[in-house]
Amino acid sequence: MVDPAYVQTMARYNAWQNRSLCDAADTLDEEGRRRDRGAFFRSIHGTLNHVLWADETWLHRLIGTPKPPISGRDAPTYVEDWAEFRRRRAERDEAILAWAATVDANWLRGTLIWYSGAAGRELGKPRAFAVMHMFNHQTHHRGQLHAMLTAAGARPEDTDLLLVDEPR
Template sequence: MVDPAFVQTMARYNAWQNRSLMAAADGLTDEARKLDRGAFFKSIHGTFNHILWGDETWLSRLIGSEKPAVGGRDSAVYFEGWAQFCARRRQRDEFILDWADKVTADWLRGTLIWYSGAAGREMGKPRGFVLAHFFNHQTHHRGQIHAMLTAAGAKPDDTDLLLVDELR
């Protein structure tokens, strides 16, 4: 079951992994980060952008924060510049950490209703389930980034969730 401790752990994992992968990507040129590597969002940069776009989209649904200025089809080009992206990613990770500390069990048991552009209809799911998706989405795409970075010769850190509090 998704409880506040799970949300807080996953928020720490998210921030830890983003720091690790961004540090590994810092060692690449902008051209290498934006090179089409055959992934769904094409490049390392594009996949990073999509994760951030997804986080901001879900946060807008969950807590009413501002949603991204671009739609899902443009999520891979959300931020053009690497420094601009990294600054926003770090800011969002701090926001998610602070927000996760305030999540309550009662709130998690509630239902989120939103319009899904992907499904083309209104949807409703328990908030706890939505947050499991929120964190799973990040982890899935970070796995793609990890593979692309490794193939590019970068050396990202370990990704094991069990190490989140050991290595951060």
């Protein structure tokens, strides 16, 4: 089910989709990115920030990179400056790709234990399950972003996973 090839494919998909959504968001002005569109994290900017915050949180749990300095409750305002957000998003996507290239089947069979601020306690799950959750979380929120961007008149690329290795 979850093997190194899955992790590497999903890392490529993640980077491709984040580029597409950010490029589409670039066509909007600041007000357009920050307008409350009725989504859980309100705006395009807030939802993009939440995904970045969550990716940094999961990288911290999985490989020990620095933990975001704010809680998930504040994630929608994580990186306020759009240019800085784009830089950080690209860096994290490269970090996810680099990490994915090192994942092996034995590591995936292990258990990940971490403290969850949302649950208020320590949790433990199989690493493969946690990795699958990380990628599923990204995909879930990128669907919201795609809908918000399209409604705002931007044109993100197709989101089909089947196209991840196709020339664009």
